[in-house]
Structures are given as structure tokens and as C-alpha cells.
Amino acid sequence: xxxxxxxxxxxxxxxxxxxxxxxxxxxxxxxxxxxxxxxxxxxxxxxxxxxxxxxxxxxxxxxxxxxxxxxxxxxxxxxxxxxxxxxxxxxxxxxxxxxxxxxxxxxxxxxxxxxxxxxxxxxxxxxxxxxxxxxxxxxxxxxxxxxxxxxxxxxxxxxxxxxxxxxxxxxxxxxxxxxxxxxxxxxxxxxxxxxxxxxxxxxxxxxxxxxxxxxxxxxxxxxxxxxxxxxxxxxxxxxxxxxxxxxxxxxxxxxxxxxxxxxxxxxxxxxxxxxxxxxxxxxxxxxxxxxxxxxxxxxxxxxxxxxxxxxxxxxxxxxxxxxxxxxxxxxxxxxxxxxxxxxxxxxxxxxxxxxxxxxxxxxxxx
Numbered sequence: 001x002x003x004x005x006x007x008x009x010x011x012x013x014x015x016x017x018x019x020x021x022x023x024x025x026x027x028x029x030x031x032x033x034x035x036x037x038x039x040x041x042x043x044x045x046x047x048x049x050x051x052x053x054x055x056x057x058x059x060x061x062x063x064x065x066x067x068x069x070x071x072x073x074x075x076x077x078x079x080x081x082x083x084x085x086x087x088x089x090x091x092x093x094x095x096x097x098x099x100x101x102x103x104x105x106x107x108x109x110x111x112x113x114x115x116x117x118x119x120x121x122x123x124x125x126x127x128x129x130x131x132x133x134x135x136x137x138x139x140x141x142x143x144x145x146x147x148x149x150x151x152x153x154x155x156x157x158x159x160x161x162x163x164x165x166x167x168x169x170x171x172x173x174x175x176x177x178x179x180x181x182x183x184x185x186x187x188x189x190x191x192x193x194x195x196x197x198x199x200x201x202x203x204x205x206x207x208x209x210x211x212x213x214x215x216x217x218x219x220x221x222x223x224x225x226x227x228x229x230x231x232x233x234x235x236x237x238x239x240x241x242x243x244x245x246x247x248x249x250x251x252x253x254x255x256x257x258x259x260x261x262x263x264x265x266x267x268x269x270x271x272x273x274x275x276x277x278x279x280x281x282x283x284x285x286x287x288x289x290x291x292x293x294x295x296x297x298x299x300x301x302x303x304x305x306x307x308x309x310x311x312x313x314x315x316x317x318x319x320x321x322x323x324x325x326x327x328x329x330x331x332x333x334x335x336x337x338x339x340x341x342x343x344x345x346x347x348x349x350x351x352x353x354x355x356x357x358x359x360x361x362x363x364x365x366x
Contacts, residue, residue: 033326043328045079052076054360059113060260073099192347196249203243213272215298217342227344244304251300255352258361266353270297284351294319312347
């Protein structure tokens with residue numbers, strides 16, 4: 001069955017876990033699974049509902065996905081029956097009825113993202129605003145004049161905004177580039193781009209920086225040199241040679257979505273202070289082992305050798321599969337425990353973040 005993952009922890013917050021599940025934009029399932037009784041029907045019902053929601057929200061729905069949606073709906077209806085029998089929950093409400101006709105609606109009208117209740121809302125608000133400015137007698141002619149005035153004001157505002165925007169562009173083009181401005185060399189890649197650069201370090205002083213942000217890596221310099229020796233056989237790095245490091249706080253990952261096969265972009269954060277909190281995102285990466293491989297990023301690094309070779313790496317802690325199980329195991333559930341040891345990974349192996357229907361399809365094919 002399809003599955004993705006969400007982080008959770010034990011009560012003592014000592015160990016971080018990944019729970020593979022069918023929830024992508026919320027984390028309700030892994031949050032409540034340890035609070036509810038064992039083998040809770042509510043957990044299975046929420047999981048089944050999330051599968052239905054994910055499938056109905058996809059922007060591309062070939063017949064194979066519609067058939068899959070039908071399987072999820074049947075499973076969800078069975079779960080609802082069990083919850084009703086055990087807890088007395090009444091599922092006879094308007095939105096619940098959508099499961100009986102959503103597949104036919106998609107076949108006849110297209111995917112659900114093409115439907116909206118918003119068209120016409122703006123007109124109604126403008127009409128109500130104009131009506132309130134009349135004397136409530138013979139309002140048609142008054143509302144016409146008010147609408148003409150508002151349209152003229154809007155056109156003037158648009159013209160001013162367009163002029164201001166073009167003026168800003170012209171000023172930026174005329175501004176001379178400062179000679180002492182830092183110039184960041186770029187590693188040629190079509191699949192990722194680093195953002196939010198930090199200060200330059202060498203491989204020895206960077207270990208002190210990692211300790212200062214709460215992630216000490218013992219003998220980081222040796223770890224990096226061993227990694228370079230393993231990855232670049234033609235570029236031996238002696239202990240005396242300096243390795244220049246520039247850390248970054250985010251990476252833009254480009255990938256092809258399995259949902260509609262478009263080129264999309266993820267932004268993965270690696271920031272010790274992001275809006276007042278630490279943020280080290282998790283990701284999916286290519287691995288020799290079967291199934292999907294996950295890791296949490298603790299540093300994004302651009303390394304420069306004395307030979308002028310540059311390469312981008314991520315300092316990560318992987319999530320191997322764990323024997324730990326939640327109180328209620330649903331079909332396809334897996335737990336992955338974050339290891340304590342750090343390792344380095346070339347950015348070429350990173351695939352993407354772990355949220356949205358694309359990940360649902362990737363997990364479904366694993």
C-alpha cells in the first residue's frame with residue numbers, strides 16, 4: 001500500500017522517528033496513534049480518508065488512478081462502518097456523500113482543481129459596495145456611475161504601479177557592481193541550487209561551527225577527506241591541503257513530478273535559526289538498498305579544493321528501518337529511526353522533499 005513519512009518522537013523526546021503513512025500535508029495520524037488505544041478503528045479510518053483525499057486532489061487522473069481511487073473509497077466506507085458500529089458515529093452528512101459520485105464527477109468534468117466557488121465572488125463584493133453608496137432609490141443608474149468611477153481609479157492605479165516597477169528595474173540596471181562584493185562560484189547542476197550562503201570556513205574550523213549550533217561532528221575534517229578520497233579517485237587530498245567550505249541554509253531541488261510529469265521545485269531548509277526555531281528538513285535520496293531511503297539534513301556545503309574542484313555535499317543522519325511499532329499498525333506502515341552518526345552525501349543523490357501527492361505515488365510504486 002502507499003505510504004509516505006512524518007516525524008514523531010517517543011515521550012522522552014530522545015529518539016526521532018519517521019513513520020511511513022498516507023498523510024502528506026497534515027501530521028494528525030502519527031501524532032494521535034500513540035494517544036489512542038491499541039488497534040484503534042479511528043486510526044484506520046483516518047488513514048483511509050487521507051488516501052481518498054490525496055487521490056481526489058490530484059491534477060492528473062488517468063483511468064488507472066480512478067480505479068485506485070475506487071479501491072480507496074471502498075476501504076474508507078468499510079472503516080466508517082466499523083467506527084459507526086463501535087462509537088455510534090453518524091456519517092450521514094453532506095461532504096460524506098461526495099464519495100458516491102466523485103469518480104463520475106471527475107470523468108465528466110475533469111479533476112477537482114478545476115472546480116471552485118470563487119468565480120463571481122469579487123463581482124458580488126463590488127456590487128454590494130457600490131449599492132451601499134447609493135440612496136437606495138433608482139439604484140441602477142447610480143451603481144453604473146460608481147462602477148465607472150471605480151474602473152477609472154483602478155486603471156490609473158495600475159498605470160502608476162507599472163511605472164514604479166519599471167523605474168525600479170531601470171535603477172537596478174544602472175547601479176554599478178561593487179568590486180568588493182562577494183562572488184559565489186556555482187556548481188553546474190540542473191537538479192539543485194543552493195540558497196542563503198554563509199561565511200567561509202576551512203574544513204578544520206567548520207567542526208567548531210557545527211558544535212556551536214548543537215550538532216558536533218567528531219573529526220569532521222577527517223570524515224570529509226575520507227569522503228573525497230572515496231568519491232574522487234583522481235583528486236587525492238593530503239592532510240596539509242586546505243579545503244574551503246561555504247555553508248548554505250536552503251537548497252532548491254528540481255524534480256519531475258509523478259503526478260502530472262511537470263518539472264517542479266522543492267525548497268529544503270537547513271537552518272539553526274529559522275523564525276526563532278531550528279529547522280533541519282528531511283528528504284528522499286537514491287540508495288543502493290531496495291525501497292525508499294530517507295535522511296535529515298544538518299548542513300549544506302559547497303567545498304572547494306586547492307585543485308579548484310568544487311562539489312556540493314549534504315551532512316546528514318539517515319533513517320534506517322526500525323523495529324519500533326506504533327500502538328496501531330495500519331497497512332503499509334513502517335517506522336524509521338534516525339541514527340546518531342553523521343555521514344556525507346553528494347547532492348547528485350538527493351531526490352526531493354517528502355510532501356505532496358508526488359510522494360504518495362513514489363511510495364505506492366516502491
